[in-house]
Amino acid sequence: MKSALIVRHVPYEGCAGYRAPVEAAGYAIDRIDVTDPAFATADLTAPDLLIVMGGPMGVYDVDEHPWIPGEIASLSRRLVADRPTLGICLGAQMMAAALGSAVYKGSGCEIGFAPVDLTPDLTSPLRHLAGVPVLHWHGDTFDLPDGTELLATTPRYRQGFRRGRNLLALQFHAEMGEDARFEAWLDYLDCPKHRGSLTEEYRTLGPAAVRAGQAMIGEWLAGLEG
Template sequence: MTGVRPVLVITHAPHEGPGLIAPGLDAPLRVRTVLDLEDARLPRLDEVSGVVVMGGPMDADDVSGHPGLAAERALLAAAVDADVPVLGVCLGMQLLALALGSHLHRRAATEIGFAPIDVLAEDEVLGALGTRPTVLHWHSDAVDLPPGATLLASTEATPVQAFRAGSALGLQFHPELDAGMLDLWLSTPDMVGELSAEDVDEIRSDGARHLPALLPSAEKMFAAFGELVRARG
């Protein structure tokens, strides 16, 4: 991988790392957390081969509380304009949508746990998951489809579960988790503080049932994103 530009991974919480995304990239990672920095500085787009923005518990439009979000949104908008491969997951998808002119709806629909999504359109990356995969949801905010974007997946509660906007793919759900990362989430107070013990047990049980079938498809999906990253170099 000598000479390969790194992939920028922006994180917002220590337990919400790239997970399965990282091995699919086959490239060095440059992980940054600028959430609460007034003077947030991120790498230039000519220094990276792709941008991945992970999840977090904050509202995507809370720039006053988390000023670094403004820099993230500016970078995402510039990345789409420059045709840089982008992957946004959960909060990352919401930031991507806002960067592209969409609107956030706070507490619009809480979805926590494993449930299917309906895949509505073909996509070279998302298509690896199939037409109705059961995935992990963990959100309460939602976004409108950005102008000009293609809606890729939906649920009744959250109409925009995935979208494609040029070089960028946004995912409201969490295909990046394996069993170990799910266990970490279920033992992290910030993640489960508002869940009952029964809720946690159900998510753990559903994970044991659904992850074995989901993981190979998720790995294939992230490898497809990795091919786009490698093509940029």
């Protein structure tokens, strides 16, 4: 089987709904946590597919998280080799940094379900998300890397880009909508009222977001080169 490696920055952010299309595409999934001592020497170029997940830290938080520069350097080598890579939220920001772009705090947080505005490209796998509210949970943003194509935005932030067929970076979380680990995400909220509304959104809007996200990832995987 083909190999897929998930890089986890925190235990409660795994590939969630994306696991089904990845396995359906014939990948055996493994994972590594950035806190694992083996991560410092892990070869991120080796797996057939790399999935870099999210986390509450920022790309610039290198004093608190000294593994960040090493991850960016290893990720850069993979991207230079054009190896199939998917980045989610922090993972997308890591990809932007690895491609030489600035990553920085935005003008505020986007938290909750909302659709993304898609660029008019009928070849983009993000077309499956048209009109579908997906989960947003971010406050950082990035400059669009040279040589990449912007795929989606919200009024506040860039939401996705790709380079060719093999590199896909997504700021939003279309993998989240049915995963019980969402309860751990809610622990970071200060407002109980906001927690209640997010729980209801997750219950009512999450399943449709996951189905759309799975269709998106399935199409992207089918079009990989090499």
